[in-house]
Amino acid sequence: MERECFPPPPHPHVIVFPFPVHSHVHVMLNLAEILSLHGFHITFFITEYTRKSCYFREISSHFARYLGFHFQTISDGLPFNHPRTGDKVAELFNSIDSTTKPQFKEVLKSGLVTRDGRPPITCVIADGIMCFTIDIAKEFQLPTILFRPFSASCFWSLFCVPKLIDALELPLKGDYNMDKLVSNVPGMEGFLRLRDLPSFCRANDLSDPKLQHVVSETHRAASGYGLILNTFEELEEFSLAHIRTKFQNVYTIGPLHASLKTKTTLQMRSSSGLKEEESKCMAWLDDQALKSVVYVSFGNMTVLDIHQLMEFWHGLVNSGKPFLLVIPANLISEEFQVPRVHFEGTKQRGKAVNWAPQEEALAHPAIGGFLTHSGWNSTLESICEGVPMICWPFYADQQVNSRLVGEVWKIGLDMKDICDRIVVEKMVKELLDVRREDFMKSANQMARLARKSVSQGGTSYCNLNRLIEDIKSMNCLIQDIPKSNY
Structure with missing residues (x-):
C-alpha cells in the first residue's frame, strides 16, 4: 500500500x-x-x-x-x-x-x-x-x-x-x-x-x-x-x-x-536594549588599570532621593577607586535635581554618564567590581563576566538576589537597607582590596559554571x-x- x-x-x-x-x-x-x-x-x-x-x-x-x-x-x-x-x-x-x-x-x-x-x-x-x-x-x-x-x-x-x-x-x-x-x-x-x-x-x-x-x-x-x-x-x-x-x-x-x-x-x-548608549565610557575604561574600576548602575526601575545618591557618590569618591557611575534621567525622584556641581570631583577619579552598554562594560578588563541594585539581568550579566558585586537592592526580587550573592555564592557583599557613605567606602575597599582574591576566585568559578x-x-x-x-x-x-x- x-x-x-x-x-x-x-x-x-x-x-x-x-x-x-x-x-x-x-x-x-x-x-x-x-x-x-x-x-x-x-x-x-x-x-x-x-x-x-x-x-x-x-x-x-x-x-x-x-x-x-x-x-x-x-x-x-x-x-x-x-x-x-x-x-x-x-x-x-x-x-x-x-x-x-x-x-x-x-x-x-x-x-x-x-x-x-x-x-x-x-x-x-x-x-x-x-x-x-x-x-x-x-x-x-x-x-x-x-x-x-x-x-x-x-x-x-x-x-x-x-x-x-x-x-x-x-x-x-x-x-x-x-x-x-x-x-x-x-x-x-x-x-x-x-x-x-x-x-x-x-x-x-x-x-x-x-x-x-x-x-x-x-x-x-x-x-x-x-x-x-x-x-x-x-x-x-x-x-x-x-x-x-x-x-x-x-x-x-x-x-x-x-x-x-x-x-x-x-x-x-x-544589555541596555531600549536605551541610547554612550560609547565614550568604553574609551575611558581603556585608560584604566586592570580590575581597578567600580561599575555603578541601579537599572531602569530604581528611584533614589538626592540624599541617597550623594551618599553613594561620597562613598565612591572617598574609597579612592576609579568608578563609572550611570545616572539615567529616571534615577532621581522628580522633585529633586542632580547637583552637577557636586560631581566635579568625579572628573578626578571617575566618570558619570547617562547610560552605558552594560554587558560590554562588565566584560571590560578594567572592571573590578559592580555596585548594583541586584536586578536579575544585572546579576546574571555580572556572574557571566566573573565580576564581584556590592548589592543594594531596591525592590521585588532584588532582596533575595543580593542575599544569594553575599551569603550563598560568596561572590560579593550585601548592603541592603543601608545607604551610608562610610559603608559604601568600606565595602568598595573590601571588594577591590581586602578580600579581592577570595571574591575573584569565587566569581571566576561561577562564571565557568555559567558558560558551561x-x-x-x-x-x-x-x-x-x-x-x-x-x-x-x-x-x-x-x-x-x-x-x-x-
Missing part, C-alpha cells in the same frame, strides 16, 4: 508577551531572538509607550533581519508621561488588567497576528506576572508557557508566602527582628532572613494589592503548560528542586544573554533544546485543530 505523504507543518508561530517594563522586555527579546534563529515565527507584543520612544528604532532595526519576526502594538492603558518606575509600577498592574487584558483577547479574536501569510499561532510565551494570558489563550485552544524573569529563588519564596502567613512569619511588624532566619521556605532555611524576602513581603497588611497580585500570579502559573526560568541548574539547585515538585515542564535556560551569544555571530545588542551551562551539552543548552522541541511538537498538533476564530 502506497504511503500517503503530507507537507511538513509550517515553522512554529509563537506569541511572546512581556510585562511592559524594560528589564522584562529586554530578556524576553533575547528569548525571542533565539527562537527566531531556529526558524520560528515570532509575534512580539510591545506597548505603544515603548514603540513611541526614540529607542524603539534601534530594536526594530535589529529584528528586521528576521523575516518571521513582527512587533504587535498594544496599549498598557497609562498616559505617555507616566513614569512606570518605583512605586508607580502598581498602577501598571491595574492598568494592564483593565486595558491590556481585553485588548489581548481582541487581537487574538481578530486574527490580526496571522495575516499576511503568517502561519497559525502555536503557543503563547507570556510574562509570569500576566497569568490572564493562560485563560484567554485557552479560549483559542492555545497552550501558554510562562516566563519569569525573576530568580528561581524569588519565585519559590513568593510561592511559599501562604505558608509563611500560616506560620505567622508574615506579615512583618515593626518590632520584628529582620535578621531572623525564615523557617518556611524549604531549601532556603539556612540563609534566608526576613529582610531577604521579596520587597512585596514587607507589607504590614496582608491585603496589600501588590503582595496579593504577585503571590496570586505565582500560584496561577501552575495552570500553564510550562515554566521558563532564566537561570541555570548549578546556580539555584536548592530552589529548583522544590519548584519541580509543584510545576510540570520547568525549563531552566539561562543565562539567556549568554546563550544568545553562543548561537549567533551577529552584532549583539548591548549554555555550551553544548550543558544543562541550559539541553533545556533550551527541549523547549524548542516541545514547541515544535505543539506545532504539529496545532495543525489538526480547527481555528474557527482565525
Whole structure:
C-alpha cells in the first residue's frame, strides 16, 4: 500500500508577551531572538509607550533581519508621561488588567497576528506576572508557557508566602527582628532572613494589592503548560528542586544573554536594549588599570532621593577607586535635581554618564567590581563576566538576589537597607582590596559554571533544546485543530 505523504507543518508561530517594563522586555527579546534563529515565527507584543520612544528604532532595526519576526502594538492603558518606575509600577498592574487584558483577547479574536501569510499561532510565551494570558489563550485552544524573569529563588519564596502567613512569619511588624532566619521556605532555611524576602513581603497588611497580585500570579502559573526560568541548574539547585515538585515542564535556560551569544555571530545588542548608549565610557575604561574600576548602575526601575545618591557618590569618591557611575534621567525622584556641581570631583577619579552598554562594560578588563541594585539581568550579566558585586537592592526580587550573592555564592557583599557613605567606602575597599582574591576566585568559578551551562551539552543548552522541541511538537498538533476564530 502506497504511503500517503503530507507537507511538513509550517515553522512554529509563537506569541511572546512581556510585562511592559524594560528589564522584562529586554530578556524576553533575547528569548525571542533565539527562537527566531531556529526558524520560528515570532509575534512580539510591545506597548505603544515603548514603540513611541526614540529607542524603539534601534530594536526594530535589529529584528528586521528576521523575516518571521513582527512587533504587535498594544496599549498598557497609562498616559505617555507616566513614569512606570518605583512605586508607580502598581498602577501598571491595574492598568494592564483593565486595558491590556481585553485588548489581548481582541487581537487574538481578530486574527490580526496571522495575516499576511503568517502561519497559525502555536503557543503563547507570556510574562509570569500576566497569568490572564493562560485563560484567554485557552479560549483559542492555545497552550501558554510562562516566563519569569525573576530568580528561581524569588519565585519559590513568593510561592511559599501562604505558608509563611500560616506560620505567622508574615506579615512583618515593626518590632520584628529582620535578621531572623525564615523557617518556611524549604531549601532556603539556612540563609534566608526576613529582610531577604521579596520587597512585596514587607507589607504590614496582608491585603496589600501588590503582595496579593504577585503571590496570586505565582500560584496561577501552575495552570500553564510550562515554566521558563532564566537561570541555570548549578546556580539555584536548592530552589529548583522544590519548584519541580509543584510545576510540570520547568525549563531552566539561562543565562539567556549568554546563550544568545553562543548561537549567533551577529552584532549583539548591548544589555541596555531600549536605551541610547554612550560609547565614550568604553574609551575611558581603556585608560584604566586592570580590575581597578567600580561599575555603578541601579537599572531602569530604581528611584533614589538626592540624599541617597550623594551618599553613594561620597562613598565612591572617598574609597579612592576609579568608578563609572550611570545616572539615567529616571534615577532621581522628580522633585529633586542632580547637583552637577557636586560631581566635579568625579572628573578626578571617575566618570558619570547617562547610560552605558552594560554587558560590554562588565566584560571590560578594567572592571573590578559592580555596585548594583541586584536586578536579575544585572546579576546574571555580572556572574557571566566573573565580576564581584556590592548589592543594594531596591525592590521585588532584588532582596533575595543580593542575599544569594553575599551569603550563598560568596561572590560579593550585601548592603541592603543601608545607604551610608562610610559603608559604601568600606565595602568598595573590601571588594577591590581586602578580600579581592577570595571574591575573584569565587566569581571566576561561577562564571565557568555559567558558560558551561549554555555550551553544548550543558544543562541550559539541553533545556533550551527541549523547549524548542516541545514547541515544535505543539506545532504539529496545532495543525489538526480547527481555528474557527482565525
